[in-house]
Amino acid sequence: METKRCIVHIDLDSFFVSVERKFNPGLIGKPVLIGGSADRGVVASCSYEARKFGIHSAMPMKQAMKLCPQAIIIRGSHGRYSEASGDVTRIIHNSVPLYQKTSVDEFYIDMTGMDRFHDCYGLATDLRARITRETGLPISFGMASCKTVAKMATNAAKPNGQLLIEHGKEKEFMAPLSIRKIPMLGEKTCQKLYQFGIEKIGDLQRVELKFLETVFGKHGRYIWERANGIDESELIPHSDRKSISTENTFETNVTDQKTLETVLVSMTEELAYKLRKENKVASCLAIKIRYANFETHTVQEKIALTAAEHILIPGVKNLLKKTWNGHRPIRLIGVRLSNLCSGSYQINLFEDNEERIRLYQAMDKINFKFGEKTVCRAAGMAIGTRNFNPFLRD
Incomplete structure (x- = not known):
């Protein structure tokens, strides 16, 4: 019998903003932009309050300030973010056997096989609570049968939430979502799919693999597999000493x-x-x-x-x-x-x-x-x- 994979994706919510709010609680609930100068800089990170105005990372700060003039701009503190990321990494490192750190605020954990002895969703829930308790940082996670669906589950659970996608329910969960929600699907690919009337992942699930391979070549199989919740990519174990x-x-x-x-x-x-x-x-x-x-x-x-x-x-x-x-x-x-x-x-x-x-x-x-x-x-x-x-x- 094939072992069911169990992948957890963990993402710290508005990481840089959350770290700054620890040092200055007066920022809580306010639109906050972190990044370069208001003149020629860009947004490195923004709070959920700022995102409601259409602001996103890499947007010119000038444009962001036009969208939300009352936003608070913070230059950013590298040392604080590095230290906070290290604290979260240590907690995860001491709690699970196999994990991958994919950025300063994002992790994958492989709990495959642990369900024989533990409630994996309960373990992930406890880990999330421990991270928040010990670091004071809000965090979200998604659990699914592969990395792609787990990441999409986290995005659906944000902010400060968690979501389990049961085995066999992947396509059902993904179907109503926009094709833009598929990780690593570029803007050009999305625009091309829109031309064929494909806007939701459910539309993509009904498309033949051969059609996608004809239009996108080898990349067509990647699109088809991800839309159908298929992702066999393994976790690359994290190493700090490089x-x-x-x-x-x-x-x-x-x-x-x-x-x-x-x-x-x-x-x-x-x-x-x-x-x-x-x-x-x-x-x-x-x-x-x-x-x-x-x-x-x-x-x-x-x-x-x-x-x-x-x-x-x-x-x-x-x-x-x-x-x-x-x-x-x-x-x-x-x-x-x-x-x-x-x-x-x-x-x-x-x-x-x-x-x-x-x-x-x-x-x-x-x-x-x-x-x-x-x-x-x-x-x-x-x-x-x-x-x-x-x-x-x-």
Whole structure:
């Protein structure tokens, strides 16, 4: 007999806003926007009160303020969010055997097989209560037979709720929902489906697989399976102890600051690109220096969660300034980004304006398509990637 899968999706409600409300209860019940400046910044997160006005993340702050002039803008506190995310992760880590952290505020838990000994829905309910009790943060969860339906159940349960979709009831639950509710279904795909009169997931469930494969190619099967509640993707176990690094050994010892900075810029770009490609952000930055006499020094500093080189590059240059006296010959230099966490580019919305976000998205789109280093900063072009040996390690 086939084992029934039991997947729980956990999502902290308006995470950044909820964390800020812990420190300032006066924000409770009010429309709150977190992100960059009111002039050129964008919304990183917003409260449910603000969402009622049509505000959403990545919206220009100017536009958000027009929709809701009484909204309170908060710059955001990276340290607080990182710490709160760590607290929730520790509780989950100590409570369940297998989980996946997919962003600073989102988790999947695999409870498959545990129903032989426990009431899985009761366990998830207790875990949700414990997280709220110990962290003071509101949280929602959905439980279903796969990741896709569990995530959709969480979205239906929000804010501050929980929902179980029983085995065999997946299609029934999904049918009345908009096709936009299917995770990872892009805007272009939705627009194409609308042209065929397909607006609800129930409409999509009645469509033949062959038709979807004809219109969307290989992606057609993905659409059909998700619409029918089929998702066999496994959880990738969470690991906190990861870093990504690269280093360069010079053929002759170097004492020129500009050369060293050029290499650092190129290496930092390469690592930041890899992070974004793997949907990760880092909160610790380090450089390694080996002098001509083989004496080796590593210096590091905590940074705001990021995968953006316009934040990382000034950081590595500053570490070089702190470590190197400007005279001793250097034979090797390296960069390491650590304390990695799954998380989208969203975390960078605190510092970024619309133009910079569009620039990163355009650069990454080109590099993802044609290969890394197709587009990079002029400052990093003097050094090639062939000398580098990047690696991801535990």
